[in-house]
Amino acid sequence: xxxxxxxxxxxxxxxxxxxxxxxxxxxxxxxxxxxxxxxxxxxxxxxxxxxxxxxxxxxxxxxxxxxxxx
Numbered sequence: 001x002x003x004x005x006x007x008x009x010x011x012x013x014x015x016x017x018x019x020x021x022x023x024x025x026x027x028x029x030x031x032x033x034x035x036x037x038x039x040x041x042x043x044x045x046x047x048x049x050x051x052x053x054x055x056x057x058x059x060x061x062x063x064x065x066x067x068x069x070x
Contacts, residue, residue: 029037
């Protein structure tokens with residue numbers, strides 16, 4: 001049984017289940033800590049996207065060592 005067997009079950013969350021998860025997260029972290037967590041998550045996503053763009057630019061940049069010859 002692979003990990004893909006669990007994906008459909010996870011994606012099949014209803015509104016009630018999502019509300020329960022949000023309530024539990026609020027209980028665990030409190031209202032003041034959640035914005036800090038989301039800010040950190042946003043910085044992480046932004047850093048990941050920047051890294052992906054840097055890699056893409058590196059791949060698409062012409063190579064200076066071959067003098068235009070492919």
